[in-house]
Amino acid sequence: MDQKFADRRAFIGGLGAAALAMPVLLGAPRAEAAAPPFVHGVASGDPLAQRVILWTRVTVSGDANPRVQWEMALDAAFTRSVRSGLVRTSATRDFTVKVDVDGLSPDTVYHYRFTYNGTRSPVGRTRTLPVVAREAIRLAVFSCSNYPAGYFHAYAQAARMADLHAAVHLGDFIYEYGRGGYASDDAAAMGREVLPPHECVSLSDYRIRHAQYRTDPGLQALMASVPMIAVWDDHEVCNNTYRTGAANHTAGVEGDYVTRRDAALKAYHEWLPVRTPDTGDLRRIYRSFDFADVLSLHMLETRLLARTEQLSAADFVGPDGINAAALYAAANAPDRALLGGTQLAWLQEQMAGSRATWQVLGQQVLMGHMDIPAAIGLGQISVGGYEALTRKATDNPGDLTRAERYILDQPVVPWSLDAWSGYGAEREAxxxxxxxxxxxxxxxxxxxxxxxxxxLVDQSGQPIGVEFATPGVSSPGMEASRRTDDPDQLARWMVGNVPHLRYAETRRRGFMVVSATREACQSTWYFVDTVKSDRYRIEPGPTWQTLPGTDQRRLLPLA
Ligand SMILES: [Fe+2]
Incomplete structure (x- = not known):
């Protein structure tokens, strides 16, 4: 296994971003999936200048306390070994292994592997954070990887990029649903039906689900090629979580919410290579990473620590349509929390103390305003239909029917109340x-x-910064949720009509690479043509950038 894996890395190591500019038909890396006892592969995460977390899991029988050796070296052949040690694991942590290796050198590529009972794991590659930037900082950014919804080609593709500093996962690393649940229509045909077959509720359920995801060869390849920095969104517990509950939790049927949440978080901390900052409160995942004086990455928690329950637009609809004034007043009320006071104060301290040019927030939900006409937002009309009505209102206003006038008279409302637009006061803070x-x-x-x-523009119209949002790895987007709209027409219409929105792609899955120097910060999107087949093409998207300085905080198209 070792040699095969090393060969593959050597081959793909030569493929940089330039090689990805050409659409080529690629296959999922099926053959590279790891073998027993390391069937879930290896991973690294939460890099600092002198530390990094190494991770694996051993699948063994008849050994309640497996002893696992770990080694770290400057070369993939392990001739220049730098650190090694022994660690025990057990059922209390689901036989996962996590080592926080310290005493490392900044901005250095290391190779690592594990050994159990004479059998070696695949070799992983990781990298510490730079103290002095010698090149652009490059981060591959992901979210919404849904196993039954499709293949993880985005992961496999990023694993082929040799020059990344880290992979950043913004949440929905797993989904909680059972078979037949959300986005599962093609799961059986793809051989990707979930385990366990029912919705995850217990600790055992969440562990089994994480374990299944981590058998995916694309995910294993990514985890083995670059350190991951991850936060959860809602589906690591269940849909639309907030501090005291969730839309997809039924207390009478599924037990106590806090018990379920804590089970989900225990499994998350076991299975992800995160440095758990506070074992007394597993929700406290927010933390910062400094990439020299170029970029500070502040990873935020917006679900479990403080979030006030989501508003529902339906509660503001009356006989005359939606009461937008009341909706905005409720959404912007000062007591609505997303980060909460403690995390907000921490974020301000981190930004104040950082010497980096770019303050980057790694977080879950859209911060841009994204206000759209209520009739479109509530699904009363397609974008194409709305466009036709606005043309009619210009060309032949006298021909508008009462119903058509009602549609056009509806005010704009926030596109999502689960996003920052439902928590306007904290966004302004x-x-x-x-x-x-x-x-x-x-x-x-x-x-x-x-x-x-x-x-990003504050309520007085002052430019504040920019937002780059990554497409899902495999969860379906607006092409599925708004089947009455042509996705390309929808994206065009939104860019033309939603204030401050500069770019939209509502049809394809993929990821983005954010790269930064002291002179500029840019995002390039990469899309895959399908997640429903194990063969796919990579389709590079555009690049947008922003420049530093008070007068430059806006998006500029680059390619
Ligand atoms: Fe998602």
């Missing part, structure tokens, strides 16, 4: 902090399964 500190703010978002780029 983040913006105010960035402005007061005169920081260049770049927000990364996931959650929507579609690709976006927004100019």
């Amino acid at each position: 983040v913006f105010a902090a960035a402005r007061r500190l005169d920081r260049n703010l770049v927000v990364l978002a996931g959650d929507t399964h579609n690709a976006w780029a927004n100019d």
Whole structure:
């Protein structure tokens, strides 16, 4: 296994971003899946200048306390070994192994492997953070990887990029649903039906689900090629979580919410290579990573620590349509929390103390305003239909029917109340902090399964920064949720009509690569033509960039 894996890395190591510019038909890396006892592969994560987490899991029988050796070296042949040790694992942590290796050198590529009972794991590759930047910082950014929805080609593709500093996962690393649940229509045909077959509720359920995802060869290849920095969104527990509950939790049937949440979080901390900052409160995952004086990445928690329950637009609909004034007043109420006061104060301290040009927020939900006409948002009309009505209102206003006039008279409302637009006061607090500190703010978002780029503007119209949003790895996007719209027409219409939205792609899955120097920060999107077949083409998307400085905090198209 070792040799085969090393050969593959050597082959793909030569493929940089330039090689990906050409659409080629690629296959999922099926053959490279790891073998017993390391069937879930190896991973690294949470790199610092002198530390990194190494991870694996052993699948053994008849050994309640497996002893696992780990080794770290400067070369893949392990002739220049730098650190090694022994660690025990057990059923109490689902036989996962996590080692926080310290005493390392900054900006250095290391290779690592594990040994159990004479059998070696695949070789992983990781990298510590730079203290002095010698090149652009490059981060591959992911969200919404849904096993039954499709193949993880985005992961496999990023694993082929040799020059990444880290992979950043913004959440929905797993989904909780049972067979037949969300986005599972093609799962049986693809051989990707979930385990366990029912919805995850217990600790055992979540462990089995994580274990299944981690058999995916694309995910294993990514995890073995680059350190991952991850936060959860909602589906690592269940849909639309907030501090005291979730849309997809039924207390009478599925037990106590806090018990379920804590089970999900225990499994998450066991299975992800994250440095658990507080074992007394597994929700406290927010933490920062400094990439020299170029980029500070602040990973935020927006679901479990503080989030107030989501508003519902339906609660603001009356006989005369939606009451937008009441909706905005409720969404912007000062007591609505997403980060909460403690995390917000921490974020302000981190931004104040950072010497980096770019303050990057790694977080889950869209921060851009994304206001759209209520009739479209509520699904009363397609974008094409709405466009036809607006043309009619211009050309032949006298011909508009009463129903058509009603549609056009509807005000704009936030596209999603689960996103920052449902928590406007805290969004303004983040913006105010960035402005007061005169920081260049770049927000990364996931959650929507579609690709976006927004100019971030505060309530007084002042430019604050930019937002790059990554498409899902495999969860379906607006091409599935709005079947009455042509996805390309929908994206075009949104860019033309949603204030501050500069780029939208609502049809394809993929990921984005954010790269930064002291002079510029840019995002390039990469899409795959399908997640439903194990053969796929990579289709490079556009690049948007922003420049540092008070007067430059906006998006510029680059390619
Ligand atoms: Fe998602």
